[in-house]
Amino acid sequence: MHELSLMEGMVQGIQEEALRQGFTKVHQVRLEVGRLAGVEVEALRFAFGPTTEGTLLEGARLEILELPGRGHCQTCGEAVEIETRFDLCPACGDGFVVLTSGTEMRVKDLDVD
Amino acid sequence: MCTTCGCGGGDAKLDGRPHSHPAHDHGHDHGPERPGRRRISLEQSLLAKNDALADLNRKAFAARSILALNLVSSPGSGKTTLLEQTVLRLKGLVPVVVIEGDQQTSQDADRIRAAGAPAVQINTGKGCHLDAHMVGHALESLAPVEGSVLMIENVGNLVCPAAFDLGEAHKVVILSVTEGEDKPLKYPDMFAASDLMLLNKVDLLPYLRFDVDRCLAFARRVNPQIQILRVSAQTGEGMDGWLAWIAAGRTKALAQRDAANV
Numbered sequence: 270m271h272e273l274s275l276m277e278g279m280v281q282g283i284q285e286e287a288l289r290q291g292f293t294k295v296h297q298v299r300l301e302v303g304r305l306a307g308v309e310v311e312a313l314r315f316a317f318g319p320t321t322e323g324t325l326l327e328g329a330r331l332e333i334l335e336l337p338g339r340g341h342c343q344t345c346g347e348a349v350e351i352e353t354r355f356d357l358c359p360a361c362g363d364g365f366v367v368l369t370s371g372t373e374m375r376v377k378d379l380d381v382d
Numbered sequence: 383m384c385t386t387c388g389c390g391g392g393d394a395k396l397d398g399r400p401h402s403h404p405a406h407d408h409g410h411d412h413g414p415e416r417p418g419r420r421r422i423s424l425e426q427s428l429l430a431k432n433d434a435l436a437d438l439n440r441k442a443f444a445a446r447s448i449l450a451l452n453l454v455s456s457p458g459s460g461k462t463t464l465l466e467q468t469v470l471r472l473k474g475l476v477p478v479v480v481i482e483g484d485q486q487t488s489q490d491a492d493r494i495r496a497a498g499a500p501a502v503q504i505n506t507g508k509g510c511h512l513d514a515h516m517v518g519h520a521l522e523s524l525a526p527v528e529g530s531v532l533m534i535e536n537v538g539n540l541v542c543p544a545a546f547d548l549g550e551a552h553k554v555v556i557l558s559v560t561e562g563e564d565k566p567l568k569y570p571d572m573f574a575a576s577d578l579m580l581l582n583k584v585d586l587l588p589y590l591r592f593d594v595d596r597c598l599a600f601a602r603r604v605n606p607q608i609q610i611l612r613v614s615a616q617t618g619e620g621m622d623g624w625l626a627w628i629a630a631g632r633t634k635a636l637a638q639r640d641a642a643n644v
Contacts, residue, residue, distance in 0.1 A: 271511055271542035278431040283424075290422060300428070307545065307571045355570050355604045365606070376424045 272312035276320040292381035297330040305338040305354045305371035338371030395505045435514035439549025447639040449632045450532040452550035457538030459558040460582045464615040469497040477530040481520045483512040483537045511542040540569040552577040563597035570604040585614040
């Protein structure tokens with residue numbers, strides 16, 4: 270359940286940004302979370318309510334954009350999509366896949382006042 | 383909670399006491415005039431806050447030539463016994479300090495102090511891992527001398543600690559042979575994040591159906607670069623290899639300081 274800590278970190282980061290950029294209310298948060306990031310999207314949603322309570326994010330809408338796991342095979346060179354982090358290449362069934370995306374977990378943007 | 387640094391939000395305790403931020407000024411200004419509702423692009427990692435604090439820890443370690451190791455494993459892998467034995471063997475040779483992370487109790491820190499090393503217990507309360515913020519505070523009270531080895535025993539959990547950089551030089555994953563040989567595949571992130579795997583309790587192998595080669599192949603599948611040592615903290619088997627690995631890391635930490643001083 271480190272999703273709770275991740276959400277606490279997110280709230281702190283946004284609070285710092287609020288002071289830098291001069292906003293006092295967040296209406297919407299958009300996150301990008303890769304399928305291979307080791308994070309449960311549902312747990313993030315669950316943690317969002319309690320961690321934002323009493324902050325400038327209270328009541329904000331949370332949108333989570335899930336990104337697929339993509340990479341290329343070290344053996345056959347094919348660009349492939351994989352479901353779990355250490356799957357062998359689905360094209361040739363043999364090589365390791367070097368990831369190019371899918372492990373992201375970041376705040377993409379905010380709607381603020 | 384302070385809205386600038388976010389401090390005061392956690393319920394982590396150091397040696398049973400709430401931690402504090404004494405030299406902290408909370409007289410913040412509130413930025414420029416607000417231009418109304420708008421969308422701002424952030425592209426900020428959810429771990430950005432932790433990673434920034436981990437960088438501060440790493441700089442503090444480098445400044446004092448400290449080798450920091452983050453010991454991770456599931457509960458019951460023998461981390462604390464391994465640490466006790468390591469402290470006993472390094473006593474008088476290398477200054478060792480220990481940060482113990484557990485949800486509750488100070489039993490582990492008590493064991494390490496009894497073995498002869500200064501130790502701070504962090505109780506994470508409900509938290510499932512240590513983070514860079516807690517370690518930074520523990521460092522303040524431990525004040526390790528130059529050239530120390532800092533062992534951080536993370537909360538027993540093969541999942542969450544993988545994501546949280548503490549500023550360490552290496553994560554060391556401990557897997558005991560009573561846990562099953564397929565753990566590297568079931569919890570790949572932790573094995574992928576670690577530079578060294580200690581296969582512990584190897585003295586029990588004659589009593590178990592545990593295929594060592596299969597286990598090591600699984601570990602190398604998720605992390606082709608991982609180094610592996612077989613040890614038994616109980617009998618002492620393999621401990622020399624582990625101590626040699628620590629010594630090599632310490633030599634490197636000291637050499638970096640010397641290089642910086644030239």
